[in-house]
Amino acid sequence: MNEELRREILGDPDFSTILEDFERGLEHASSVEEIEELRRAFVSRKGRITELLKRLPTLEPGERRRVGRLGNLLKDYVEKTVARRLSDVREMELRRTLVEEWVDITLPGDPVPRGSLHLITRVIEEIEDIFVGMGYQVVEGPEVELDYYNFEALNTPDWHPSKSLQDTFYLISPYGDYPDLLLRTHTSPVQIRVMESTRPPLYVIAPGKAYRHDVPDATHSIMMHQVEGLAVDEDISFSDLKGTLEYFTRRMFGEEREVRFRPHFFPFTEPSAEVDVSCIMCRGKGCRLCKGSGWLEIMGAGMVDPNVFRNVGYDPEEVTGFAFGMGVERIAMLKYGIPDIRLFYENDVRFLAQF
Numbered sequence: 001m002n003e004e005l006r007r008e009i010l011g012d013p014d015f016s017t018i019l020e021d022f023e024r025g026l027e028h029a030s031s032v033e034e035i036e037e038l039r040r041a042f043v044s045r046k047g048r049i050t051e052l053l054k055r056l057p058t059l060e061p062g063e064r065r066r067v068g069r070l071g072n073l074l075k076d077y078v079e080k081t082v083a084r085r086l087s088d089v090r091e092m093e094l095r096r097t098l099v100e101e102w103v104d105i106t107l108p109g110d111p112v113p114r115g116s117l118h119l120i121t122r123v124i125e126e127i128e129d130i131f132v133g134m135g136y137q138v139v140e141g142p143e144v145e146l147d148y149y150n151f152e153a154l155n156t157p158d159w160h161p162s163k164s165l166q167d168t169f170y171l172i173s174p175y176g177d178y179p180d181l182l183l184r185t186h187t188s189p190v191q192i193r194v195m196e197s198t199r200p201p202l203y204v205i206a207p208g209k210a211y212r213h214d215v216p217d218a219t220h221s222i223m224m225h226q227v228e229g230l231a232v233d234e235d236i237s238f239s240d241l242k243g244t245l246e247y248f249t250r251r252m253f254g255e256e257r258e259v260r261f262r263p264h265f266f267p268f269t270e271p272s273a274e275v276d277v278s279c280i281m282c283r284g285k286g287c288r289l290c291k292g293s294g295w296l297e298i299m300g301a302g303m304v305d306p307n308v309f310r311n312v313g314y315d316p317e318e319v320t321g322f323a324f325g326m327g328v329e330r331i332a333m334l335k336y337g338i339p340d341i342r343l344f345y346e347n348d349v350r351f352l353a354q355f
């Protein structure tokens with residue numbers, strides 16, 4: 001404000017108090033909010049300068065011109081001063097945040113631990129890869145299964161021990177029992193579901209969970225994983241089964257492995273066998289792992305029983321087939337030297353991260 005104008009304003013009692021109050025207020029206003037507040041007090045619609053100018057119509061023409069001119073000049077001065085102060089304060093605040101809230105974006109971030117697939121998943125994928133390489137398809141079935149698929153269609157008689165309440169989880173609740181429903185005890189029912197919905201030739205494997213009413217220990221768990229296999233075609237013979245499982249076993253455990261078929265009984269295959277691989281620890285000489293026998297059992301297998309074919313509407317005179325079922329945990333334990341099945345389910349990262 002030039003000196004002349006200042007003198008003129010200071011000579012008028014109304015304008016001089018306004019100017020002095022404004023300048024004193026400005027000295028104390030340090031934040032954006034306080035400066036805005038000050039501006040409102042003087043030049044808003046209810047501000048002191050505005051109020052003063054509202055009185056113009058009541059004044060003598062000469063006085064009106066003087067007051068009008070001074071008022072507008074003062075208003076102009078207040079607005080320009082406030083604008084300058086605001087931009088100064090904003091600039092200072094920006095500088096302050098830049099100093100105080102400084103971040104070094106070149107610092108490395110907090111490491112986020114990277115997870116990996118569970119060993120059981122990995123082993124299932126390994127098994128799938130080997131069979132997919134032989135032309136098999138991967139299929140799945142439900143874990144809550146009908147008694148019919150789990151037992152009856154698989155030619156399993158009512159007196160079979162695995163049908164008892166001691167061995168199998170049936171679906172029983174306070175709201176009602178479902179005696180026909182159970183947690184499947186093996187992945188074999190998927191065989192039936194696939195055959196019911198498809199015509200041969202058929203080459204499938206079915207990985208998944210199975211449940212048994214077992215007491216947990218180093219080799220038993222109420223839930224474990226199996227991979228079921230089924231091949232149905234014209235003229236499939238036991239030697240096809242042997243060749244397929246030998247190839248699988250050597251791919252899985254090493255080319256130097258021997259494979260042995262021991263006669264056994266399963267309701268859904270005839271003839272049936274249990275399949276052993278030469279001990280991976282002692283290579284057949286006999287040790288603690290194989291309990292001195294030199295062999296480790298890895299799965300059950302056999303030629304599909306004609307009754308099973310009849311149950312799904314296949315003609316056993318036209319087609320033959322083989323089936324097999326293996327425990328994934330057991331294969332993982334043998335391949336990776338894991339002494340206790342419970343290690344898979346305890347979610348101890350120190351164990352899981354090793355694989």
Ligand code: DAH
Pocket residue numbers: 185186187188228229266268269272299300301302322323324325326
């Ligand atoms: N389901 C049998 C089990 O859980 C394993 C098995 C044996 C499956 C022979 C088969 C088979 O398909 O042919 O012990």
